[in-house]
Structures are given as structure tokens and as C-alpha cells.
Amino acid sequence: MPQTTNEQHAGELPDPRPRKAGGGGVVPVLAFAGITVAVMQTLLVPVIKDLPALLHTDPSNATWVMTATLLAGAVSTPIMGRLGDLYGKRKMLLASLAVMVIGSLICASTDDLVVMIVGRALQGFAMGAIPLGIGIMRDELPRERLGSAMALMSSSIGVGGGLALPAAALIAQHFDWHTLFLGAAGLGVLAMALTVVAVPEPALRAPGRFDLVGALGLSLGLVCLLLPITKGSDWGWTSGSTLGLIGASLVILVLWGLFELRSPAPLVDLRTTARREVLLTNLASIMVGVAFYAVSLVLPQLLQLPTSTGYGLGQSMVVAGLCVAPLGLTMMFVAPLYARLSARRGPKVSLMLGMLVIAIGYGAGQGLMSAAWQTVVIAVVLGAGIGLAYSSLPALIIGAVEPSETGAANGLNTLMRSIGTSVSSAVIGMVLANTSVHTGGAALPSMEGFRISFLIATGAVLIGLVLASFLPSQRESMRPALLASSDEDAPAPTASRPVAGSGGFRGRVLDADGAPVARANVTLIDHRGRQAGLTVADGDGHYALAAPHGGSFVLAGSATGYAPSARPAAYPGDGLPVDTDLVLEVSAPERRTAVSS
Structure with a gap:
């Protein structure tokens, strides 16, 4: 039985992970892998308006190229997390990156819509690498390095998306657009090589077997739910297809939940998920996802609209990408600040502070849309807030689940963010379409639409702030606490001493x-x-x-x-x-x- 040391004291949780002095390459390599995977989300944003012509199809069909990545990422995150818990997180991380590379090569070699959609879905399947990386960090790193490492890994979703915009814009403006996918494949191969060299395979395994029925049920339910959310503005929100799929998703997910509650080895432990700390964190994650994707949809379009509209800023594709890039860079720089803040005040406080900064950024953005430098200010403020919020989420989840469930639990949390981005994409896309103005025979987003989009993001993050306020203040209440020390000279608890936490x-x-x-x-x-x-x-x-x-x-x-x-x-x-x-x-x-x- 593991013994405590004289450095542990009452109320402190024993660290079951081996304390490793080395492993300095684990954090940067896993963060690089996360950034590489997250690049897939915004890889095609610079050419999104040209996709119908590039793929010889109409605009409604071309949107499937973006939707496929979003859907595949949402479905794969909890599945890959559970597979990592069962069979090895490093193995599944490499498998995720390999799938992404294959999808990138498929996209690089085709102009056919259907083949492109298949390749993009394979790219999105790699989103499971984010929770896998967080799980490896928990298993391999000593506690004093874990907070900042998890913050960096979680923020890599935004960092990759932010950095991809200017790089993708530069490539798309000067080279054939298929070069974007060749670059993504190269990043994937490099991430795999670095993972093989620097990342060990954690020894911790979860008991049980893989829940295939649960995985199929969750996948089908999520596809039926997210598909009408992402396509509702094209199909019509009251159309038979939209309402039918939403109804089918509810039936499938209810049946899936009943099956999971009776399964001896469920894909998702719904009893744990229903606990207040986990449930509220996941609901807040949806709101953060909504807030994150709103700025990615609004600012690039505002910057590239012609000045003849009276509100467009007339910037090139590359300049627009550079103006939005501080969003990702600020998220990366905020990670060390999060570690210090969380160590003093706890991840609940850092999550609430991050959401408050996001709300301030979107609120200020209502009056800061008339110059390119103002969009940079918005990107910096929002990046700081989103970085704090994203960095807090895995710490809140990890503090509430068993070590052997880290991958699956963070996979589910990443899924919640994906649902948030899906909702954001659908709702803001509908708002911009319904408020568009016709200039020169073309429909362009209006300033009214941009402002309404920012209001929606502000409302979402304020709802998230309210949800986060109900999280327990002391994270020790969610984890087993060590109250007595094995050190002979340590003060011993008495029979009447209250148990740390909630009982x-x-x-x-x-x-x-x-x-x-x-x-x-x-x-x-x-x-x-x-x-x-x-x-x-x-x-x-x-x-x-x-x-x-x-x-x-x-x-x-x-x-x-x-x-x-x-x-x-x-x-x-x-x-x-x-x-x-x-x-x-x-x-x-x-x-x-x-x-x-």
C-alpha cells in the first residue's frame, strides 16, 4: 500500500502517479499534436467562400466540407478517449494522427465533393487527440507541472485554430489550395514522429471492455442531433428533415442512456456525468464553445468585406488572418497565468474570470469594428478570456473522476465544446444569412448581423458564468482526501475531526x-x-x-x-x-x- 510522506498534510490528496523528474518533451510534443489536430477546424476558413466553385457544386453542398469535420470530431472524442483508457492513450493518439494524415492526403488529391467530404471527416476524427493528450499528462507528469500542462493542451484547440488562419490564408493566396492539405499531412507526420520519440505509454488502464453498442448508439444519436443543427438554416428549422432528425436523436439518446446505465462497462459513466460538478462543467463548456466559434466566424468576414459596403475593412486574406491570429497566441500565453491563478484560487475561479473577460471582449466589440487595429484588440481580449476558460475545464473534470476514466471524461467534455461550436456555427450562420444585404448582385453579411452575433456570444457566455457559479468552490470535495499522515511526528486527527470535503x-x-x-x-x-x-x-x-x-x-x-x-x-x-x-x-x-x- 502506498505510504504518505512528511510533506503531505491533512486534507491533501495523495498523488498516485509516479513522480518523474524528466519528461520535459512530453508537454510541448502533446501540445504540438493538439495544435496540429485543431488546425483542421479552421484550415479551409480562408477559402470557404470559394469552395462551391473549387468543388463544382452549389453553396449548400459545399458546406458539408466544413460540417463533416465538425460531426466526425464530435463523434470521435468520447470514443477515442474510452479506447485510450482501455488500450493505451499513446497508441490511440498515434492512431488519431494517422487517420488525420490519411484524410489530409485524400483531400489533397481530389476535387470531387463526396471524396473531399470523406477526407474531411477523417481529418475531424483526429479531434480525439485532445482528451488523449490531457490523459497522458495526468498519468505521466508530477503534480506541480500538471496544471500549466493541461492548460496548454486544452488551449491548443484555440491556438491551432488561431494560428491556422494566417498560415492557411498565405498558402491559399499564393499556391494551389490543395497545398493546404499537404501541409496538414506533413504536420501530422511530424507530430507522430515526435510522439513516438518523446511520449511514453502510460501503464494505467481502465478495467472492462469497449462498449461497441454504446459507441454506435452515441455516434448515431450525435449525428442525428448535430446534423440538423448545422444544416437547419439551409433545410429550414421547421422542415420535416430538421424536426424528424431532432426527434430521432432524442429517442436514440434516451435509449442509449438507458443502455449505458445497465451496462457493466459503459462508454460513458452517466452516474458520474450526472454529478453536479461534472454536469455543470460540461454545460459551461457548451457555452464556451459557442463564444469561441463566434469570433472565428465574424472577424475574418468583417475584415475582408470591401470598403464600398460602408462597414467592411477591405483587407486581404492574409492581413485578415494576421489580425485574428492574436486570438490563438494570447490563449497560448495565458496558460502559465492560469496555472498560478488556479493554484491560488482554484479552477472554478479561473473559469468564471475567463468567462467574464469573454463577455467584456464581446461587449466592447460592439463598438470596435471600424478599423483593423480594433479587431486585433478584440482578438487579444477574447483570446485571454477563452484561454482561461478552456484551461480550467480539464482541471475541473479531472478533479471529479477516477484516474482510469480521464480519457473518456475529457473526451466527453471536448464533445460538449464541439456541440457548442456546432450550435454557434448554425445559429450565427442563420443570423448572418437572414440579415444579409445585397450589393452588386451578391448577398453580403451586414453590420447588424455581426452585432447580433456578438450579442448571442455574450448571452451564451453569461449563461455559462451563471452555471459555473454553482460549481463547488473547493475541488477537494470531489476527490478522495488523505487526512492522516504516516509520518510518526505528524499531528494525528481525532475521532471528532470532520472529514475534508463534503463527507x-x-x-x-x-x-x-x-x-x-x-x-x-x-x-x-x-x-x-x-x-x-x-x-x-x-x-x-x-x-x-x-x-x-x-x-x-x-x-x-x-x-x-x-x-x-x-x-x-x-x-x-x-x-x-x-x-x-x-x-x-x-x-x-x-x-x-x-x-x-
């Missing part, structure tokens, strides 16, 4: 005669047989353990010279500690020694 178990470890068993190991085991907490009793046999949630557990005790003992225990989840004593029998050799003496 759990406390009591004494005794022998058959009622005498205390000093320094006994006490382990809390959940209903799946996994360790949910551990501590060491003090010199008088007192122990205290926080429970991560209400439900049935097993308390196991062990000590040198005693036979291990276990007993069932139930925690109602009401925040009050449950008094439970453990009785250890002297082991047979010790008993014989006592008799002979």
Missing part, C-alpha cells in the same frame, strides 16, 4: 479485544472494485476518508501482524461523515507466537 467515513481501526491498531492502512473501494481513497490511521487508530460521491463502498483495513479485513459501507451523500469502525484479527503466525509466549 465520507470516519472511525477507528481496532483489534478483536477493542484495542486500537496504530498506523493501519484504510482503503475505500467503490462499487466497481476501484480504489476511491486511502489513508493511514493515527496512533490511536482513528481514520477519516472523504467519499467522492454517495453510494455503496467497501472499507478495507490492513496492518502488519493482522489479517486484512473488509466491510461494506454506504454513504448517503448528505455531506455528513458516517462513523464506521474496522476490526482486524491478529494473523495466525502472530497468534501462535502470543500463545507460545
Whole structure:
């Protein structure tokens, strides 16, 4: 049983991960992989208005080239996260990057719409690399480096998108547009090579098997939900196709949820997902996704519209990309600031602060649309806010789930962001289309549409701010806490000492005669047989353990010279500690020694 050190104190969580002094290349390599994958989201933004002509199709069909990536990314994130938990996160990360490379090469070699859509879907499938990278960081990095590392990995979604805009615009303006996909394939191959060299395979594995039925059900339900959201403005929000798919998605997802609740090894543990801290974090993630994608849709179009409209800024494709690039750069630079802020105040505070900055940025943006330098200011402010918010989300999720579920839980959280970007794309696309003005025979987005889009983003992030305010303030309440130290000189808790967090178990470890068993190991085991907490009793046999949630557990005790003992225990989840004593029998050799003496 792992022992604590004299550096641990009451209320501190023992770190189950091995502390590694090296591994300096893990963080930059995983961040680079995340940026590479995130590039796929904005790779075609500079040429989006030219896609119908490039693919010899009408505009409604050309939008599938963007939609396919979005849908595939949403479906793949929880699936790849779960596969990583089961079979190895590094293996699945390499598989995700390989799929992206194949999709990029397919896109680089075709002008056919259907083949292009297939290639773009394969590119989007690699979005699962983000939660996989976060999971590897948790497994491999020491605690003091984990906060800033996760912040950088989570922010890579925005960083990749922001940096891709000017680079893609430069390539598209001076080379054949297929070169964009060759560049993406090259980035993918480089990320794979660096991963092989610098990233180890974590030894931690989740128990169980892959839930194929659950994966198929979730995929079908998400496609039926996201497809009408992304295409509703083209099909009509009250059309039979839109309403029929939304209704089908609700039926499929309800049936999927019932199946997952009965599955011994579910793709998504809905009981954990329904917990307040996880549910509110995921709902807030949707709102952050809405806010992030709004600026990516509005600013490039505003910058490239001709000045003859009276509000367009008349910039080239490259200049427009450069003006938006600070969005991603600021997100990257905010990651270290997040680590310090979160260490002092907790990820809840940094999430709320990030959302507040986003709201300020969009609010100020209502009056800062008349010059290119003003769009740079908007991008910097929004980048700072989105960077803080994105950096906080994985820490909130990781603080509420078991280590073996990190990949799947962060995959689901990334899915929530994808749903947010899908909703943002659909709603803002509809707003810009319905408020467009006709100039020279062409329909162009209006300033009214841009301002309404910013208002929608502001409203979404304010809803997210309200949701985040209901998150528990102390993240220790969501994880098992270590209250007693194995250091002989450390102060020991007493029987009346409250359990850290929101409640759990406390009591004494005794022998058959009622005498205390000093320094006994006490382990809390959940209903799946996994360790949910551990501590060491003090010199008088007192122990205290926080429970991560209400439900049935097993308390196991062990000590040198005693036979291990276990007993069932139930925690109602009401925040009050449950008094439970453990009785250890002297082991047979010790008993014989006592008799002979």
C-alpha cells in the first residue's frame, strides 16, 4: 500500500502517479499534436467562400466540407478517449494522427465533393487527440507541472485554430489550395514522429471492455442531433428533415442512456456525468464553445468585406488572418497565468474570470469594428478570456473522476465544446444569412448581423458564468482526501475531526479485544472494485476518508501482524461523515507466537 510522506498534510490528496523528474518533451510534443489536430477546424476558413466553385457544386453542398469535420470530431472524442483508457492513450493518439494524415492526403488529391467530404471527416476524427493528450499528462507528469500542462493542451484547440488562419490564408493566396492539405499531412507526420520519440505509454488502464453498442448508439444519436443543427438554416428549422432528425436523436439518446446505465462497462459513466460538478462543467463548456466559434466566424468576414459596403475593412486574406491570429497566441500565453491563478484560487475561479473577460471582449466589440487595429484588440481580449476558460475545464473534470476514466471524461467534455461550436456555427450562420444585404448582385453579411452575433456570444457566455457559479468552490470535495499522515511526528486527527470535503467515513481501526491498531492502512473501494481513497490511521487508530460521491463502498483495513479485513459501507451523500469502525484479527503466525509466549 502506498505510504504518505512528511510533506503531505491533512486534507491533501495523495498523488498516485509516479513522480518523474524528466519528461520535459512530453508537454510541448502533446501540445504540438493538439495544435496540429485543431488546425483542421479552421484550415479551409480562408477559402470557404470559394469552395462551391473549387468543388463544382452549389453553396449548400459545399458546406458539408466544413460540417463533416465538425460531426466526425464530435463523434470521435468520447470514443477515442474510452479506447485510450482501455488500450493505451499513446497508441490511440498515434492512431488519431494517422487517420488525420490519411484524410489530409485524400483531400489533397481530389476535387470531387463526396471524396473531399470523406477526407474531411477523417481529418475531424483526429479531434480525439485532445482528451488523449490531457490523459497522458495526468498519468505521466508530477503534480506541480500538471496544471500549466493541461492548460496548454486544452488551449491548443484555440491556438491551432488561431494560428491556422494566417498560415492557411498565405498558402491559399499564393499556391494551389490543395497545398493546404499537404501541409496538414506533413504536420501530422511530424507530430507522430515526435510522439513516438518523446511520449511514453502510460501503464494505467481502465478495467472492462469497449462498449461497441454504446459507441454506435452515441455516434448515431450525435449525428442525428448535430446534423440538423448545422444544416437547419439551409433545410429550414421547421422542415420535416430538421424536426424528424431532432426527434430521432432524442429517442436514440434516451435509449442509449438507458443502455449505458445497465451496462457493466459503459462508454460513458452517466452516474458520474450526472454529478453536479461534472454536469455543470460540461454545460459551461457548451457555452464556451459557442463564444469561441463566434469570433472565428465574424472577424475574418468583417475584415475582408470591401470598403464600398460602408462597414467592411477591405483587407486581404492574409492581413485578415494576421489580425485574428492574436486570438490563438494570447490563449497560448495565458496558460502559465492560469496555472498560478488556479493554484491560488482554484479552477472554478479561473473559469468564471475567463468567462467574464469573454463577455467584456464581446461587449466592447460592439463598438470596435471600424478599423483593423480594433479587431486585433478584440482578438487579444477574447483570446485571454477563452484561454482561461478552456484551461480550467480539464482541471475541473479531472478533479471529479477516477484516474482510469480521464480519457473518456475529457473526451466527453471536448464533445460538449464541439456541440457548442456546432450550435454557434448554425445559429450565427442563420443570423448572418437572414440579415444579409445585397450589393452588386451578391448577398453580403451586414453590420447588424455581426452585432447580433456578438450579442448571442455574450448571452451564451453569461449563461455559462451563471452555471459555473454553482460549481463547488473547493475541488477537494470531489476527490478522495488523505487526512492522516504516516509520518510518526505528524499531528494525528481525532475521532471528532470532520472529514475534508463534503463527507465520507470516519472511525477507528481496532483489534478483536477493542484495542486500537496504530498506523493501519484504510482503503475505500467503490462499487466497481476501484480504489476511491486511502489513508493511514493515527496512533490511536482513528481514520477519516472523504467519499467522492454517495453510494455503496467497501472499507478495507490492513496492518502488519493482522489479517486484512473488509466491510461494506454506504454513504448517503448528505455531506455528513458516517462513523464506521474496522476490526482486524491478529494473523495466525502472530497468534501462535502470543500463545507460545
